[in-house]
Amino acid sequence: VAAAEDSNNNNDDIDNDQPTQSGDNSQQSSPPQTPPPLPLLDSNSVVLITGAAGFIGSELALALKRTYNVNKLLLVDHMGMESDNESVFVPPPKDNANTYTAKKAYEKYDKEALSLFELKRQRIFRVFQELTAVNLDDDSNNNNADSIKFYRADMRPSIPEFFDMGELPLLEGIFGSHPDITHVVHLADDDIKNQAIIPRNRDSVKAGRMEGILEELRLILERRAAAAAVTDEKDNEEEENVVAAYRLPQFVYASSYEVYDYLSTSEDSEQSNPLPFREDKPITTPSSLHGASKLIDEILASAYHSTHGIFSVGLRFFPVYGPWGNPGTDVYDLAEDMCFRSFDDNSDEDSFIHDENMRDNFDEDIKDYVYIDDAVDAIMNAMQYRPPAQDPSPVVFNVGTGKGFSLKQVRDEMMPNSFDNKGQTIRSTKQQYNSQRQATTSYASTELSNSLLGFKAQVPLSVGIAKTMTWLRERSAPFGKDSKVSTLQKRIDSFVDNSLAKATREECSPFDRECLRGASIFPCASECSKAESCTPSAWDDAASLSRLITSGCDAVMFTILLDKDAEQIPSANASTASSLSFVGAGLPEIGDVGERTKARCNIAFVSEESPLVQRLRSEGEVYTDDNDSNELPEMIRHGYWTLLPLKPSSGWMSAFSGSFALEHLPKISPGQFFGSSVRYAIFVEPSLLVADLPRILKQMDGGSMEKDSVIAMMAMKRRQSCDASDRRSTCPWTRPQDNDSIQRTMHNMVRVTLKGDLLGGGLTQVIDSSFLVHSLQGEDAKMLRCDVYSEAVQWGSSLDASLEFILSLHDFWRRAGKHWSSGESLEPGSVNTENSLLGVLSSSDTQSFAQIVPSEEVIHSLAFLLKVVNSHLALDWAKKKALEKVANSHSALDWAKKKALEKVANLALDWEKKKALEKVANLALDWEKKKALEKVANLALDWQQTVLQSERMLVLYSERMLVL
Numbered sequence: 001v002a003a004a005e006d007s008n009n010n011n012d013d014i015d016n017d018q019p020t021q022s023g024d025n026s027q028q029s030s031p032p033q034t035p036p037p038l039p040l041l042d043s044n045s046v047v048l049i050t051g052a053a054g055f056i057g058s059e060l061a062l063a064l065k066r067t068y069n070v071n072k073l074l075l076v077d078h079m080g081m082e083s084d085n086e087s088v089f090v091p092p093p094k095d096n097a098n099t100y101t102a103k104k105a106y107e108k109y110d111k112e113a114l115s116l117f118e119l120k121r122q123r124i125f126r127v128f129q130e131l132t133a134v135n136l137d138d139d140s141n142n143n144n145a146d147s148i149k150f151y152r153a154d155m156r157p158s159i160p161e162f163f164d165m166g167e168l169p170l171l172e173g174i175f176g177s178h179p180d181i182t183h184v185v186h187l188a189d190d191d192i193k194n195q196a197i198i199p200r201n202r203d204s205v206k207a208g209r210m211e212g213i214l215e216e217l218r219l220i221l222e223r224r225a226a227a228a229a230v231t232d233e234k235d236n237e238e239e240e241n242v243v244a245a246y247r248l249p250q251f252v253y254a255s256s257y258e259v260y261d262y263l264s265t266s267e268d269s270e271q272s273n274p275l276p277f278r279e280d281k282p283i284t285t286p287s288s289l290h291g292a293s294k295l296i297d298e299i300l301a302s303a304y305h306s307t308h309g310i311f312s313v314g315l316r317f318f319p320v321y322g323p324w325g326n327p328g329t330d331v332y333d334l335a336e337d338m339c340f341r342s343f344d345d346n347s348d349e350d351s352f353i354h355d356e357n358m359r360d361n362f363d364e365d366i367k368d369y370v371y372i373d374d375a376v377d378a379i380m381n382a383m384q385y386r387p388p389a390q391d392p393s394p395v396v397f398n399v400g401t402g403k404g405f406s407l408k409q410v411r412d413e414m415m416p417n418s419f420d421n422k423g424q425t426i427r428s429t430k431q432q433y434n435s436q437r438q439a440t441t442s443y444a445s446t447e448l449s450n451s452l453l454g455f456k457a458q459v460p461l462s463v464g465i466a467k468t469m470t471w472l473r474e475r476s477a478p479f480g481k482d483s484k485v486s487t488l489q490k491r492i493d494s495f496v497d498n499s500l501a502k503a504t505r506e507e508c509s510p511f512d513r514e515c516l517r518g519a520s521i522f523p524c525a526s527e528c529s530k531a532e533s534c535t536p537s538a539w540d541d542a543a544s545l546s547r548l549i550t551s552g553c554d555a556v557m558f559t560i561l562l563d564k565d566a567e568q569i570p571s572a573n574a575s576t577a578s579s580l581s582f583v584g585a586g587l588p589e590i591g592d593v594g595e596r597t598k599a600r601c602n603i604a605f606v607s608e609e610s611p612l613v614q615r616l617r618s619e620g621e622v623y624t625d626d627n628d629s630n631e632l633p634e635m636i637r638h639g640y641w642t643l644l645p646l647k648p649s650s651g652w653m654s655a656f657s658g659s660f661a662l663e664h665l666p667k668i669s670p671g672q673f674f675g676s677s678v679r680y681a682i683f684v685e686p687s688l689l690v691a692d693l694p695r696i697l698k699q700m701d702g703g704s705m706e707k708d709s710v711i712a713m714m715a716m717k718r719r720q721s722c723d724a725s726d727r728r729s730t731c732p733w734t735r736p737q738d739n740d741s742i743q744r745t746m747h748n749m750v751r752v753t754l755k756g757d758l759l760g761g762g763l764t765q766v767i768d769s770s771f772l773v774h775s776l777q778g779e780d781a782k783m784l785r786c787d788v789y790s791e792a793v794q795w796g797s798s799l800d801a802s803l804e805f806i807l808s809l810h811d812f813w814r815r816a817g818k819h820w821s822s823g824e825s826l827e828p829g830s831v832n833t834e835n836s837l838l839g840v841l842s843s844s845d846t847q848s849f850a851q852i853v854p855s856e857e858v859i860h861s862l863a864f865l866l867k868v869v870n871s872h873l874a875l876d877w878a879k880k881k882a883l884e885k886v887a888n889s890h891s892a893l894d895w896a897k898k899k900a901l902e903k904v905a906n907l908a909l910d911w912e913k914k915k916a917l918e919k920v921a922n923l924a925l926d927w928e929k930k931k932a933l934e935k936v937a938n939l940a941l942d943w944q945q946t947v948l949q950s951e952r953m954l955v956l957y958s959e960r961m962l963v964l
């Protein structure tokens with residue numbers, strides 16, 4: 001630094017003209033100045049990641065926070081937007097959601113781009129979701145949101161001349177406002193990898209990103225040297241401050257195995273290109289333009305080192321795969337092909353083969369596939385790599401496993417090895433491509449990364465494949481499949497389950513979502529769990545006992561009161577408790593046995609430790625059911641409740657206390673808790689006294705409801721005058737009068753429209769469920785519950801919010817479906833008065849709705865919601881909720897959405913087409929024929945437009961939330 005000062009002091013002019021020369025005068029050859037000490041990777045680190053919505057970038061962000069709890073993450077991704085306007089750094093708009101620009105940008109997008117965008121959006125949401133989660137009950141913990149910033153902008157062009165209008169280039173803006181950046185990980189790259197097609201996309205600028213970053217790093221050095229120059233030479237302390245203020249971040253960037261020439265398979269290439277590929281092998285001809293551009297990046301890195309002393313670590317990634325990977329890559333497409341094909345046996349589409357970009361990926365090509373977790377590990381190791389003091393030149397490492405596999409092996413050996421006929425089709429079609437060129441082989445030498453980085457891939461391909469397939473499958477059908485499971489699907493299921501069981505999976509804490517990734521995180525007692533991958537809980541024993549006790553019941557009423565200090569269940573002691581407030585359906589009502597038997601169908605889950613259980617035991621309030629052949633244990637009786645004490649086994653229950661989703665497992669996911677005869681399971685709050693239960697059940701059973709409107713779940717709001725959650729007193733509750741379709745009413749209550757926003761939100765008080773009726777036999781009902789449960793588990797949201805949201809979504813899709821198939825308007829009810837507020841309810845809905853909730857109350861909450869949403873003044877939690885919801889709506893329901901769209905498409909088209917064609921056939925005149933054909937064409941177009949438009953609206957909407 002001292003040397004740099006001297007020279008700079010004497011060279012002011014040169015300094016202006018050639019700012020890049022800072023500190024370079026003392027040593028002309030290698031490192032021009034002593035590089036500033038490299039920063040540590042720890043909880044003080046501030047990490048800039050480019051391409052953060054990409055596959056690797058998003059996983060890295062999560063891992064950095066999880067592993068090192070880094071102080072700040074600055075995430076940059078253009079999300080596929082390439083307009084020049086986007087490349088300027090615009091401070092995030094506070095009160096301007098900028099939807100116009102977004103809209104314009106969207107117009108450019110076709111569906112594929114949209115879905116890629118959607119994937120990136122989901123990734124970045126996920127990052128936000130997991131990293132900014134704020135505990136709403138804890139006021140002190142509310143600054144998480146500051147620790148992560150997302151810049152949705154193009155980092156190119158990075159050449160300052162472009163910015164003579166006074167805009168600040170994105171990177172300069174970021175580096176300027178965050179001088180404390182300690183690490184830069186540069187992953188941004190064009191979407192299409194493996195692209196060997198020439199010419200490249202004209203708009204896809206190659207240079208710019210890498211120089212952009214290197215220039216920023218150089219500027220840091222320049223500023224540092226300038227600052228050092230003005231400080232008093234003798235003042236060491238000040239000099240140290242300067243050094244500290246202008247830290248040079250550790251720079252890691254992505255290169256690719258495509259820099260190696262794996263394409264040439266001739267004899268001499270084996271000599272010039274021996275396997276495995278070693279980093280020290282001179283590179284002559286990269287295998288693709290992508291490889292060539294990465295080679296440019298490596299050369300730039302080296303140039304910036306020799307001219308400015310900037311140290312960097314390049315990582316030559318071999319193909320990375322895994323959950324959240326990129327469609328269009330080998331493993332992803334193959335896995336997807338299998339998963340979707342098996343879901344949809346009617347599909348003739350061969351997506352794998354028809355993908356243009358896949359042409360080069362021959363079955364026989366041997367590649368070194370790297371699981372995402374390993375790739376991320378390699379980056380984190382690289383972020384901590386320290387070059388030897390005597391030679392601090394930039395380094396490049398392979399990121400591979402050292403082993404090569406062909407896609408054929410992946411498909412035939414690692415994915416289920418027996419395909420049905422369709423599998424044969426894949427094979428033979430691919431054979432044709434095989435004839436085009438010889439297969440290639442590429443795999444990494446791991447020696448260097450192993451010895452210097454300490455990196456060694458941990459996940460064997462077979463395990464990684466199983467995890468990827470599990471993820472894809474979960475994503476495509478998050479809550480199991482429909483009843484018509486194909487045999488192929490069963491095989492895939494068992495394959496995946498077996499592989500997961502066999503895989504030496506680490507024991508995951510149930511809270512460690514990352515560890516559990518690829519495995520289900522549902523508790524075993526939940527009806528949504530799958531064998532092998534569920535997590536045990538204290539509910540497991542309770543579920544089997546409760547199944548036994550309730551066998552023979554037609555309906556079950558249950559409540560949950562796990563408080564350790566519970567003295568009583570208020571409803572049990574209420575003197576008003578009549579035979580109408582509990583369940584005894586299907587069982588004899590006369591005599592003592594009848595009374596007791598009724599009690600068997602009224603289950604209260606309580607804590608074994610509670611004074612209530614102790615007291616009832618000591619008072620001998622127990623009974624055995626003499627008539628029962630199942631040899632039931634002695635049961636504790638409390639009023640009309642039969643208590644089912646839960647043991648706080650091995651700390652599980654206590655570990656989970658506070659986890660709403662687990663504490664209320666039977667409330668949300670009752671499917672496994674009751675005997676197979678049970679058709680309806682009714683949850684009530686411990687203090688709620690339900691009037692006339694038999695009649696409600698009869699109505700549920702009446703079958704008077706339209707089939708498609710049955711959501712098979714009913715919920716009731718709490719009465720304002722009485723708090724059912726208050727455990728000291730009871731709350732009377734009455735069934736709404738003259739309402740023969742309670743479920744539908746409930747369903748209508750949460751209608752949202754496109755205009756009213758997908759958000760839901762704000763209706764919580766309406767849906768606050770003290771009372772829920774579950775229909776246990778419908779698949780739809782189970783799907784719905786699992787949706788709700790997944791929402792609650794995944795996002796830690798409360799049941800009420802989850803229910804509300806999922807209902808809204810189900811409703812949304814139902815309406816969209818209805819609209820497409822029968823033309824029902826999607827527009828908000830145009831019918832005057834209150835309805836026009838949000839347009840949520842149709843007039844008939846409002847009528848039945850009003851029977852349950854006084855309308856002012858609804859209007860109030862709706863108006864409030866509207867205000868919040870419209871003013872964009874959403875509080876942090878609202879914002880978070882909104883993000884959650886939008887994110888979830890897409891990830892959880894993708895499959896359902898896809899199915900719904902398909903179905904609608906088929907219905908709409910087929911029917912209309914058929915009708916129109918019939919008409920054509922019946923009309924002999926040419927003119928009529930022409931008209932009819934026109935109509936067919938128009939109909940088809942209309943429909944397509946509707947779908948496109950609504951998809952666009954959804955994405956636009958989501959994007960607005962992103963901006964928000």
Ligand SMILES: O=C(O)[C@H]1O[C@H](OP(=O)(O)OP(=O)(O)OC[C@H]2O[C@@H](n3ccc(=O)[nH]c3=O)[C@H](O)[C@@H]2O)[C@H](O)[C@@H](O)[C@@H]1O
Pocket residue numbers: 050051052053054055056057076077078079080120153154155156186187188189190191193209254255256257317318319320326
């Ligand atoms: O295997 C490889 O060779 C690639 O591995 C990773 O790529 P990956 O994370 O799998 O790729 P993407 O998921 O496509 O991520 C790149 C991200 O950069 C973003 N991007 C791209 C270009 C750009 O100018 N700005 C920008 O933000 C894209 O939107 C995208 O989200 C690295 O990020 C790439 O640099 C590398 O080329």
